[in-house]
Amino acid sequence: xxxxxxxxxxxxxxxxxxxxxxxxxxxxxxxxxxxxxxxxxxxxxxxxxxxxxxxxxxxxxxxxxxxxxxxxxxxxxxxxxxxxxxxxxxxxxxxxxxxxxxxxxxxxxxxxxxxxxxxxxxxxxxxxxxxxxxxxxxxxxxxxxxxxxxxxxxxxxxxxxxxxxxxxxxxxxxxxxxxxxxxxxxxxxxxxxxxxxxxxxxxxxxxxxxxxxxxxxxxxxxxxxxxxxxxxxxxxxxxxxxxxxxxxxxxxxxxxxxxxxxxxxxxxxxxxxxxxxxxx
Amino acid sequence: xxxxxxxxxxxxxxxxxxxxxxxxxxxxxxxxxxxxxxxxxxxxxxxxxxxxxxxxxxxxxxxxxxxxxxxxxxxxxxxxxxxxxxxxxxxxxxxxxxxxxxxxxxxxxxxxxxxxxxxxxxxxxxxxxxxxxxxxxxxxxxxxxxxxxxxxxxxxxxxxxxxxxxxxxxxxxxxxxxxxxxxxxxxxxxxxxxxxxxxxxxxxxxxxxxxxxxxxxxxxxxxxxxxxxxxxxxxxxxxxxxxxxxxxxxxxxxxxxxxxxxxxxxxxxxxxxxxxxxxxxxxxxxxxxxxxxxxxxxxxxxxxxxxxxxxxxxxxxxxxxxxxxxxxxxxxxxxxxxxxxxxxxxxxxxxxxxxxxxxxxxxxxxxxxxxxxxxxxxxxxxxxxxxxxxxxxxxxxxxxxxxxxxxxxxxxxxxxxxxxxxxxxxxxxxxxxxxxxxxxxxxxxxxxxxxxxxxxxxxxxxxxxxxxxxxxxxxxxxxxxxxx
Numbered sequence: 001x002x003x004x005x006x007x008x009x010x011x012x013x014x015x016x017x018x019x020x021x022x023x024x025x026x027x028x029x030x031x032x033x034x035x036x037x038x039x040x041x042x043x044x045x046x047x048x049x050x051x052x053x054x055x056x057x058x059x060x061x062x063x064x065x066x067x068x069x070x071x072x073x074x075x076x077x078x079x080x081x082x083x084x085x086x087x088x089x090x091x092x093x094x095x096x097x098x099x100x101x102x103x104x105x106x107x108x109x110x111x112x113x114x115x116x117x118x119x120x121x122x123x124x125x126x127x128x129x130x131x132x133x134x135x136x137x138x139x140x141x142x143x144x145x146x147x148x149x150x151x152x153x154x155x156x157x158x159x160x161x162x163x164x165x166x167x168x169x170x171x172x173x174x175x176x177x178x179x180x181x182x183x184x185x186x187x188x189x190x191x192x193x194x195x196x197x198x199x200x201x202x203x204x205x206x207x208x209x210x211x212x213x214x215x216x217x218x219x220x221x222x223x224x225x226x227x228x229x230x231x232x233x234x235x236x237x238x239x240x241x242x243x244x245x246x247x248x249x250x251x252x253x254x255x256x257x258x259x260x261x262x263x264x265x266x267x268x269x270x271x272x273x274x275x276x277x278x279x280x
Numbered sequence: 281x282x283x284x285x286x287x288x289x290x291x292x293x294x295x296x297x298x299x300x301x302x303x304x305x306x307x308x309x310x311x312x313x314x315x316x317x318x319x320x321x322x323x324x325x326x327x328x329x330x331x332x333x334x335x336x337x338x339x340x341x342x343x344x345x346x347x348x349x350x351x352x353x354x355x356x357x358x359x360x361x362x363x364x365x366x367x368x369x370x371x372x373x374x375x376x377x378x379x380x381x382x383x384x385x386x387x388x389x390x391x392x393x394x395x396x397x398x399x400x401x402x403x404x405x406x407x408x409x410x411x412x413x414x415x416x417x418x419x420x421x422x423x424x425x426x427x428x429x430x431x432x433x434x435x436x437x438x439x440x441x442x443x444x445x446x447x448x449x450x451x452x453x454x455x456x457x458x459x460x461x462x463x464x465x466x467x468x469x470x471x472x473x474x475x476x477x478x479x480x481x482x483x484x485x486x487x488x489x490x491x492x493x494x495x496x497x498x499x500x501x502x503x504x505x506x507x508x509x510x511x512x513x514x515x516x517x518x519x520x521x522x523x524x525x526x527x528x529x530x531x532x533x534x535x536x537x538x539x540x541x542x543x544x545x546x547x548x549x550x551x552x553x554x555x556x557x558x559x560x561x562x563x564x565x566x567x568x569x570x571x572x573x574x575x576x577x578x579x580x581x582x583x584x585x586x587x588x589x590x591x592x593x594x595x596x597x598x599x600x601x602x603x604x605x606x607x608x609x610x611x612x613x614x615x616x617x618x619x620x621x622x623x624x625x626x627x628x629x630x631x632x633x634x635x636x637x638x639x640x641x642x643x644x645x646x647x648x649x650x651x652x653x654x655x656x657x658x659x660x661x662x663x664x665x666x667x668x669x670x671x672x673x674x675x676x677x678x679x680x681x682x683x684x685x686x687x688x689x690x691x692x693x694x695x696x697x698x699x700x701x702x703x704x705x706x707x708x709x710x711x712x713x714x715x716x717x718x719x720x721x722x723x724x725x726x727x728x729x730x731x732x733x734x735x736x737x738x739x740x741x742x743x744x745x746x747x748x749x750x751x752x753x754x755x756x757x758x759x760x761x762x763x764x
Contacts, residue, residue, distance in 0.1 A: 024502075024507055024508075025507065028506065028507055028508075036501075038464055042557070042564055042565070043565050044556070044565040044566050045464070045556070045566075069565060070565055084464075085464040085500065085501050086501065087462070087463075087464065087501035087502075087503060088503075088506070088507070089506055089507070090503065090506060214548065214551050214552065214556065214566070215462075215463065215472075215528075215551060217462055217503050217528075217687065217689065218528065218529055218687050218688070218689065219472075219528040219529070219530070219547050219551060219687065220530070220545060220547050220548035220551050220552075221530045221532075221545040221547060221548055222544075222545075222548045224539055226539060231532065231538070231539065236687075236688070236689060250539055250640070253541065253639065253640030254539065254541060254640070256541075256639070256640075257541035257542070257569065257640070257641070258567050258569060260569075261561065261562075261567030261568075261569060262567070264562055264567075265561075265562050265565060265567065268562050
């Protein structure tokens, strides 16, 4: 099996989208599911959320942020080159139905898969309001796609260089407008904040958790999360969970358990030599 | 014990002689590396050991083998120096001899029944099997003849011991076999579970290569239940399906604090180290973090593997088992190996709670002492907590190795498939038939976690039943049956 990259699309600074040949996956993929990508033989199994699929072309797309060795290495791949392995679709598909008025909130790289869901929700008859969150103006991407796939689009940045400053404006928005359903995909801290904002308004809030994973099919349990006081696996029970029931603080700690090793790997890969602008 | 005493054919072999030791790395040496511990017989040793076989007319050893290997016959081939014939004899029944020669619990199977074992050491059948398999790998093997094509298509799910066995038996019977493996590497537990120093991965890959050379189409990275469901495979034209998806779902203690950093399921620990080769980090990309004081909870072979890996990664390791030494379910040989390498065992205690530091990494655990109850009618002793016996242990890495249950994905996505919801297993008859027509299952997914060879035996029995099913079904309407 050849997982050939048919399109490589830079999204922002260190954010890239790959469209990869994988006909069987393309035929089965649904919004909300993810892939495990092994860039090179001997490499890590990297979990990445599906952000598009085309059964007719036989391709599936995912976006990644160059942050560790594996994603930096993946960034060096060019169109026409092949990834070592792509496994999927994994995890449960999102619930797509007519909820009424839906709020979709996306942050950083997860904006790409969020827009797939926004489109599916709009196609299902929902009124879709999309919020694009980014650190700063130069990290904003896919704004046009967001507009095409939603009824209303807001932009928010951490530093206020584009759109609203911070995500707190959501409080205001929720006071003014009614929403029946909320979908959040982004950094854990953002998902936590948004869940806290929607809770008093009693808006059912679905978050896509991205814990550390290895196999992605229920074997290793490193992706375990606590939701509603129960231990669940991000890969087979998720990746979507009730944001009002999720123990985000535990997840944040668990995401950091291999940080020193990830840094070492990244440094040895030579990341410190070049441009420092993309460093976290 | 029995009326028909085995007849002695070989006058050189009398009871009571000593068996031939297999060279091993010394504990001091091996605890610093991941190379294989047991080094195998050379030719002279193999022949010397083969001479000890009595060539019984009614061989008991063969009855102890779950896959019915003609043991005296292959040993006779060793005696005659006809190694290529010897391996061919084994491979009539067993497609994975290099694996079985290394990881089978022979002491409870073929060797337990060896007549020589009554007075002294049984013949080391496993070591002889390994010798032939290794000889073949070095000298190149032959691919056996296959039955003419039957025109039937079979899907086998899971390239572990059960699936590899079923696939190779079915392909040799003339069926077209597609073997779906969820991971990016074949072998199942042989690749992700058993460590390199017990079963080198190049040997596993070589065995898988043999199964592929037989004509099995291996598809990696295909998680059945997601990419195709069982009903979809039947719709796609597969005439029969064998599910050998194993027992890959880890079990937990349920104690508070179990989600702290530094607490691994045995599966996570083994997958990182064996499948992703984290012992070579950072040359390999997947890391493993191990502290100085590792506690392994459990007492089976998986627990021993985790303990022995931890020692090789430089940690002091303590095994906490809730029963006593006599009840340890691990193979005796593995316990001895582990203790030689420095394992400390801490019997009759169970975890109560785990405590972490401010970064969420485990720093200590609370345990309670246990006692065994009086044996019940079946002779089994339960264990219970001794009240007010709690004590604390410092630790910075905990590995939970208290068992695995089957992965639920296929069960959840196959409507109507009868399972045991409590144990998560698929219900099958002794030949591996599920309640669904044309769907068979075997190995850990149908029994719960067991041994490599019992899974192979299940794969073999199911393959036989599947063959009968496929041939009873009559010619397929839409495909040419050019074989018969």
